[in-house]
Amino acid sequence: MVPDRAPGRARSRVTSAIPNIGGANRWQLRTICSTVPTVHVPDGFIDGPTSVALGVVAAGGVGVALRRAGEELDERRVPLAGLTAAFVFAVQMVNFPVISGTSGHLLGGVLAAVLLGPWVGSLCVSVVITVQAVLFADGGLTALGINIVNMALVTALGGYLVFLLAKKVLPHTPGGVALASGIAASLGVVLASLAFSLEYAIGGSGGASATTVTASMVGVHVLIGIGEGVITGLTVSAVLASRPDLVWGARDLPAPVLEPSRTAA
Amino acid sequence: MTPRVRFGAFLAAGLAIVVLIAFLVSPSASSKPDGLERVAQDQGFSDEADDHALASSPTADYGVDGVDDDRMSTGLAGLIGVTVTFVLTGALFLAVRRRSGADGGDADHPARTSSPEGAAS
Numbered sequence: 001m002v003p004d005r006a007p008g009r010a011r012s013r014v015t016s017a018i019p020n021i022g023g024a025n026r027w028q029l030r031t032i033c034s035t036v037p038t039v040h041v042p043d044g045f046i047d048g049p050t051s052v053a054l055g056v057v058a059a060g061g062v063g064v065a066l067r068r069a070g071e072e073l074d075e076r077r078v079p080l081a082g083l084t085a086a087f088v089f090a091v092q093m094v095n096f097p098v099i100s101g102t103s104g105h106l107l108g109g110v111l112a113a114v115l116l117g118p119w120v121g122s123l124c125v126s127v128v129i130t131v132q133a134v135l136f137a138d139g140g141l142t143a144l145g146i147n148i149v150n151m152a153l154v155t156a157l158g159g160y161l162v163f164l165l166a167k168k169v170l171p172h173t174p175g176g177v178a179l180a181s182g183i184a185a186s187l188g189v190v191l192a193s194l195a196f197s198l199e200y201a202i203g204g205s206g207g208a209s210a211t212t213v214t215a216s217m218v219g220v221h222v223l224i225g226i227g228e229g230v231i232t233g234l235t236v237s238a239v240l241a242s243r244p245d246l247v248w249g250a251r252d253l254p255a256p257v258l259e260p261s262r263t264a265a
Numbered sequence: 266m267t268p269r270v271r272f273g274a275f276l277a278a279g280l281a282i283v284v285l286i287a288f289l290v291s292p293s294a295s296s297k298p299d300g301l302e303r304v305a306q307d308q309g310f311s312d313e314a315d316d317h318a319l320a321s322s323p324t325a326d327y328g329v330d331g332v333d334d335d336r337m338s339t340g341l342a343g344l345i346g347v348t349v350t351f352v353l354t355g356a357l358f359l360a361v362r363r364r365s366g367a368d369g370g371d372a373d374h375p376a377r378t379s380s381p382e383g384a385a386s
Contacts, residue, residue, distance in 0.1 A: 039299050044315035070365025073358055076272055082355035083279045086347040090283045093291035093327065093343055095299055102303040103295035120358065127354045131346060137317040137325035196301065206310025213308050220300040243268045243275050 040132065040139030040147045041196065048142070050203025055145030061153040062126055065119040072117030072248065080246060084112050085124040087235075092128065096227050104224030107192060109155025110185035111232045114163055114177075114249035115239060122156035150195045159188025163249060174240040177250045182233030186225035193221035280351075287343030291327075292336035 046054070073081075088108035095103035108128070112121030129147050132138040139147045163184035170176035197217045201210035239247055270278070298306060305311035323330040324342050332338040 039302050041301065042314035042317065044313045045305070045310065066361060069358065069361050073362050073365075075362075078355055078358045078362060079276055081358050082351040083276060083283065085354035086283045086351040087279065087286075089346050089350040090286040090291065090343060093294060093339075093346070094286065095295040095297070097295045097297060098300070101297050103297040103299050105294075105299060123357065124354055127357060128350055131350050131353065134319065135322065135324050135349060136327050136342065136346065137319045137322055138327070140315065141318050193300070204310065205313040206305075206308070208308035208310050213304060213310075216304040216307060217300070220303060224300050242270050243272070245268050246272075246275070 040129065040151070041143040043140030043142045045140075045205060046143065046146055046199050047203035047205060050199055051142050051146060054149050054199060055142075058126075058145035058148040058153065061149065061157075062123065065122050065126075065153075068119040069117075069123055072120045076246070077116060077120065081116055081120055081124055084115050084121075085127050088112060088125060089128045089131065091231065092132075098220065098223040098227065102220060104189075104220070104227055106228055106231050107151045107155050107189055108232075109152055109192075110159035110163060110181060110188045110228075111235055113156040113160040114181045114184075114232070114236055115247055117248040118157050118160040120248075121160070122152045125152035125156055128152075146196075146199055150192045150199075154192050154195045155185075155188040158191045159184045160249075162187045162191075167249070172253055174237070174244065174250065174253070177247065177253065178233045178237040178240060181236040181249065182229035185232035186222075186229035189221050189225035189228045190218060193217040283347050283351075284344065287347040288340040291343040292339040 088106065088111065091106045092108060093105070095105045098104045107125070109121065109125050112124045115121065116124065126148050129139060129151055130144065133141055133144050133147070163180050166180035166183045167177060170180050194214070194217070197210070197214035200208075200213050204210065204213065236247065236249075240250060244250060244253075268275075297303075302311065305314070317325065319325060324345060327342040327346070328335070328338040329341045329345070332341060
């Protein structure tokens, strides 16, 4: 069913002009017609029980994050978290082309975790995903738990672990931190695609082979991960260059390393 | 640690960048299906998607009802999105800070030079 709800918008005119061909639904039509395709898991991809289970996991994760977030917050980090969440929202809207007719967009979990700490970071992305689902009809309401687990918890918490590991083997310099962020962000996207694949294997609808879905999801998200890594690395570099003291993931760097200008002078 | 710009200036610059991306850049985003959509189409489960329960909201699909110009519609949706996200996130963490009673009194002593964990301890 295609609701004819926005006569003023070209996109909607197109979608409402197309009858319900062959069971094509709004999600598919949007895929064809939408100009901003930031798209999260819609209702219906994953069955009810699995969605409920993931909802419980998401609620548990967010609950733990809320309890732990206080440790990562000082007064400046409140507006900084708002800024980071708004940045993630904005950049998620900007889908970039990857290969042949496919795009990808930032998830932002590792970026938020490196800037703010994993708990605050995961909550920032959770807010973004909730705003997208409620205000912009992006990501199903019954799939909210799935989207929060995959894009906020798996990336910000799992990706942050990758960041810590990468930081151990890389030089203890701002460049090393930026590179570790980029690597972790890339892998974080792949982890998120694996999470969806697992959910699909458990409760996916449509009868596609779980193995094929996993292979395709990981394949395309390795490419999207490159974009995620570049955007994350560049953003962390920019913050390190202007306000190194605000980067949570760099707070253990020795002070002289963070002050090249002072040591050089 | 030597911050190179004042915190207020950093925030202002960051917000300006966010507004630019949300309003001016987002309308130029690639309209190709994203990774998940592509896999759903290729693997034949994209038609399992149900219509969104809030599909008729005035800002559904990152467009503002009643705004004819597509770029303007998307850009305005972006502005609404970043504003709501900024405010909600700020409110959430203000509440978290208040509840956890973390580093009380810090508000009276803006920690310009100390590190975050230093301020918290």
